Amino acid sequence: MQFESLDPRVNRLRLVRTNEAFDVGHEMDQWQTWEVFHQQARGDQHRHVGIVHAPTAEMALLFAKEQYARRMKCVNLWVVRTADVYASEYEDADMFEPAFDKSYRESFGYTQTRARIDEYRKAQGLTTPAAAETEKQAEPVAAKTTVKKAGIVIGKKK
Amino acid sequence: MNTEALKDLLFRLADDDLVIGHRNSEWTGIGPVLEEDIAFASMAQDCVGHAQSYYTLIHELGEADPDRLAFHRSEKDFRSCHLVEQPIGDYAFSLIRHFLYDLAKQVRLEALTQSSYAPLAQLADRIRREHKYARMHATTWVRQLAAGSDEARLRLQSALNEAYPMALGLFESTDFTETLAAEGVQPAESVLQSRWQQLLEQTLAGTGLSLPGDFDAAAYMGGRKGYHSEHLGPMLAEMTEVYALDPEAVW
Numbered sequence: 001m002q003f004e005s006l007d008p009r010v011n012r013l014r015l016v017r018t019n020e021a022f023d024v025g026h027e028m029d030q031w032q033t034w035e036v037f038h039q040q041a042r043g044d045q046h047r048h049v050g051i052v053h054a055p056t057a058e059m060a061l062l063f064a065k066e067q068y069a070r071r072m073k074c075v076n077l078w079v080v081r082t083a084d085v086y087a088s089e090y091e092d093a094d095m096f097e098p099a100f101d102k103s104y105r106e107s108f109g110y111t112q113t114r115a116r117i118d119e120y121r122k123a124q125g126l127t128t129p130a131a132a133e134t135e136k137q138a139e140p141v142a143a144k145t146t147v148k149k150a151g152i153v154i155g156k157k158k
Numbered sequence: 159m160n161t162e163a164l165k166d167l168l169f170r171l172a173d174d175d176l177v178i179g180h181r182n183s184e185w186t187g188i189g190p191v192l193e194e195d196i197a198f199a200s201m202a203q204d205c206v207g208h209a210q211s212y213y214t215l216i217h218e219l220g221e222a223d224p225d226r227l228a229f230h231r232s233e234k235d236f237r238s239c240h241l242v243e244q245p246i247g248d249y250a251f252s253l254i255r256h257f258l259y260d261l262a263k264q265v266r267l268e269a270l271t272q273s274s275y276a277p278l279a280q281l282a283d284r285i286r287r288e289h290k291y292a293r294m295h296a297t298t299w300v301r302q303l304a305a306g307s308d309e310a311r312l313r314l315q316s317a318l319n320e321a322y323p324m325a326l327g328l329f330e331s332t333d334f335t336e337t338l339a340a341e342g343v344q345p346a347e348s349v350l351q352s353r354w355q356q357l358l359e360q361t362l363a364g365t366g367l368s369l370p371g372d373f374d375a376a377a378y379m380g381g382r383k384g385y386h387s388e389h390l391g392p393m394l395a396e397m398t399e400v401y402a403l404d405p406e407a408v409w
Contacts (some may be wrong), residue, residue: 008396011182012245031191052193055302062298063193065291066200 034060035085037078046078057081061079159341161219163334164275167344168219169237170382171266174214174328177244177300177390178227178259179205180397182252190249201256201292208285215277223233233391239327239381243390247317253303256316258325259298261361264293266344276341297361306367315367324371325349330382 003015031053037046049068054060060079069077121127182202189195213224220229244276246252267289270282280381303310339346358369380386 012186024306053191054193058298059302061297063197066197067193070200 011064012071033080033082035082036060036072037066037080038068038072040073042075046076051082052079054079061117085127159275159343160334160337163341164220164278164333164338164343165216165221166237166332167338168212168216168278170239170332172209172216172227173238174242175205175212176209177238177393178255179203179209179237180393181244181246182256184246185249185252197295198256201295204288204292208289211281211285211391215281218277225401226405229398232407233386233394234384236384236386236390236394237382238386238390239324239330240387241321241324241327242377243381243387243393244321244324245389248313250303250313250317251321253296253299254314254321255325255400256292257300257323258358260289260292260296261357262290262325262328262350262354265350266355269345269350269353272342278343284393299360300367301365304367318367319370319373322370323375324378326375327378327381329354330379332382340364354399394408 001017003017005011028114032055033051033053034057035051036049038049039046052060052067053062054063057079061077064077064079068074179202180196182205185371186195186202189198198277210224213227214365216227217223241255244251244255264286266284267282271286273279273282300314303314305343329347331347335347338344339349344350362368378387
């Protein structure tokens with residue numbers, strides 16, 4: 001019996017309805033997978049965006065373009081064979097857990113270093129290089145407010 | 159500049175892109191693999207977009223708006239060639255048609271960037287960039303499959319034997335071919351055809367595929383004058399089905 005659909009394209013395929021069990025396929029009957037990395041602008045880091053199935057690197061690039069570069073700006077794509085990725089084991093995930101508080105190592109700590117140096121210099125009555133730079137470019141009042149504001153915020157946190 | 163000649167060319171460009179865009183979109187959801195389904199559908203959509211921008215140029219020359227031109231013209235007013243009108247067939251046929259069509263489109267777009275009609279030259283330059291992918295897609299697939307099994311190569315070759323004579327209809331001359339060339343709008347069809355032929359031979363070199371030597375292309379001519387294959391009518395009926403329910407509806 002022919003399969004009937006509301007979609008004329010499906011009817012044109014003249015599919016026959018059978019009672020046979022659907023063949024779910026077997027392992028490795030698909031093309032290998034490739035990891036896709038996307039670069040938004042020259043000089044930016046390539047970011048992992050997903051996976052495509054493809055028989056060769058060239059074909060993977062072909063598919064990756066439509067899969068992952070269609071809806072956002074892109075200047076360059078990389079594809080890397082998934083099998084070439086050497087990964088750590090989830091069993092070893094505990095090695096990433098710090099035994100003690102090492103939050104000072106987290107990246108936010110470094111973002112405050114500059115502000116702390118400026119604060120110290122100000123307290124010592126030294127000109128901060130950042131303030132000197134801003135004063136040269138912007139109106140003196142605006143520049144002073146910025147420096148002061150940064151100092152107060154850090155001060156309060158402590 | 160001869161406006162009738164310009165419109166003749168623009169209708170050919172627009173109708174070919176609209177018809178093949180619609181045909182290729184018929185693969186959406188039933189493509190051979192997911193990734194290819196998405197890529198093919200996306201290129202089909204690009205093609206319809208190119209048609210829309212050509213219809214806009216025609217509209218600027220005093221014709222109806224792009225939607226009306228696409229959905230509200232009779233079959234005999236279409237200027238598409240027989241190649242693009244054919245049903246999708248099997249994937250080998252659709253792929254080979256895409257290959258023949260998009261290599262021809264590349265040759266034509268390159269020539270049109272030098273057109274004396276500035277709006278067309280600018281549009282061709284914009285389309286040409288996006289079209290680079292379609293060309294890469296077609297060439298990569300054909301080379302990949304031709305390097306595969308005997309069955310793959312045989313199926314491609316048989317699709318090529320079938321589609322190549324039809325593709326010659328892309329370069330059918332019209333009453334305006336000479337005027338367009340004389341005014342520098344576009345080189346003569348025969349000039350474009352020989353550039354395409356050269357590009358095809360270069361691209362197929364080393365693939366084991368060859369262009370058929372024995373064929374009759376006469377049966378596939380006439381599209382540029384409104385004489386179409388039996389496939390265009392039913393396709394247009396299906397394509398315009400929803401539009402025809404209420405042509406004045408606002409989307």
